[in-house]
Amino acid sequence: MLIKSADDKSRRLALLQDLQKSPLLDTRQKEWLRVELRNLTAGIKGEREAAFHLDGHYKDGQNNVLLHDLRFQVDGEVAQIDHLVINRTGYMVLIETKNYSGDLEVNAHGEFTVRYGKERYGIPSPYEQSRRHARILGKLLERLEIGTRTDKLPEFHNVVLMHPQAIIQRPDAKALDTSFLIKADQFRAWHEKLVDGFSTGGVFKAIFNIRSPDTIKAWGEKLKRQHRPQDLLDLPDFMQPKPQPAKAVMEPRPPAPVFAAAPATPAPAQADASLAKKLICAHCREKISYPEGKFCWNNAKRFGGLQYCREHQNSFT
Structure with missing residues (x-):
C-alpha cells in the first residue's frame, strides 16, 4: 500500500x-x-x-x-x-x-x-x-x-x-x-x-x-x-540577499537667494574747503540743521570731514 x-x-x-x-x-x-x-x-x-x-x-x-x-x-x-x-x-x-x-x-x-x-x-x-x-x-x-x-x-x-x-x-x-x-x-x-x-x-x-x-x-x-x-x-x-547601499538621493538644491542690490553709496563730493564746517549737505548741497552738522563733525573719519543731511548720512556704513 x-x-x-x-x-x-x-x-x-x-x-x-x-x-x-x-x-x-x-x-x-x-x-x-x-x-x-x-x-x-x-x-x-x-x-x-x-x-x-x-x-x-x-x-x-x-x-x-x-x-x-x-x-x-x-x-x-x-x-x-x-x-x-x-x-x-x-x-x-x-x-x-x-x-x-x-x-x-x-x-x-x-x-x-x-x-x-x-x-x-x-x-x-x-x-x-x-x-x-x-x-x-x-x-x-x-x-x-x-x-x-x-x-x-x-x-x-x-x-x-x-x-x-x-x-x-x-x-x-x-x-x-x-x-x-x-x-x-x-x-x-x-x-x-x-x-x-x-x-x-x-x-x-x-x-x-x-x-x-x-x-x-x-x-x-x-x-x-x-x-x-x-x-x-x-x-x-x-x-541571504545582502542589503545594497542606498543610492544617495540628489535633492534639488534650493535656489540661491536673490539679494536686492544694495543701494550704491553716494560718492562723497570732492572735498571742498568751502563746504567744511558749513551747514550744507556735501551730496545734495541742501542746508542742514546744526545737529546734523554736529553729528558729522563728531564723526569726521566716517564722513571724510564733510557734513551730510540725515537722509544721506544713512548711505554711509
Whole structure:
C-alpha cells in the first residue's frame, strides 16, 4: 500500500535556478549554489527512479506499506528517510537513495568514494546516515506506541539504493559485507531473499508478530502525520540577499537667494574747503540743521570731514 508520495520540490528547484542568474553572487555563494543545485537535481532524479521500482512492487500490495520522502524532527534531531517499507511481520526497511553520476567505490573500512574520471572525492557513508535515521525513527515509534508483539521496536534494515546503471566497486565480502548496497531494479529480489533467509526461530517470530493490513496502514498514516517538510525557500545565512547601499538621493538644491542690490553709496563730493564746517549737505548741497552738522563733525573719519543731511548720512556704513 502506498501511503505517501514524495513532496513536490519544484519550488526549491526554481529558487536555485533563479538565484544563479543574480549578478550579485560572490565566489562562495556561486559554488554553494552550484553544488546545491547539482545535488537537488540528482536527488530528485534518484528518488523518482527508486519510487518507480518500489511502487511497482508494493503500491497495490497488502503485506507492505510504502512511504516516500519522510522528514521527522525528534528532540532537536532530524531524520530524512527517502523511502520506508513497513512489513506485516514486524520489520521496517529504511532506504537511502543515491544517484551519483560517477562510479562508487567502497573500501574494507566502509569508506565511500565517488570517482569522476581521474578525480576522486570522499563522501559520508550513506549507510551510517541511514542507521542514524533509524535511531531517531525508533524514538518516534516509541512515542507513537508502534511496536511488534514481542519486541518493543520493529526490526530495522538499512539499504542504500543505487541507480540500475551505477558502477559499484566493492571490497571482498569477507572484509566487509556490502549487501546493503543495492541497485534499484534488484530491491525486490533482495527483499524476497531477506524473507527467505529467516531461520526457523525467525519464521515463528514473524508469524507471531504478523499484523493485519489495516494495522500497518494505520502505522503508516501515523508516520505520515509526523512528517515535517523542509522549508523549500530556506537558505543558509551567507546566501541571504545582502542589503545594497542606498543610492544617495540628489535633492534639488534650493535656489540661491536673490539679494536686492544694495543701494550704491553716494560718492562723497570732492572735498571742498568751502563746504567744511558749513551747514550744507556735501551730496545734495541742501542746508542742514546744526545737529546734523554736529553729528558729522563728531564723526569726521566716517564722513571724510564733510557734513551730510540725515537722509544721506544713512548711505554711509
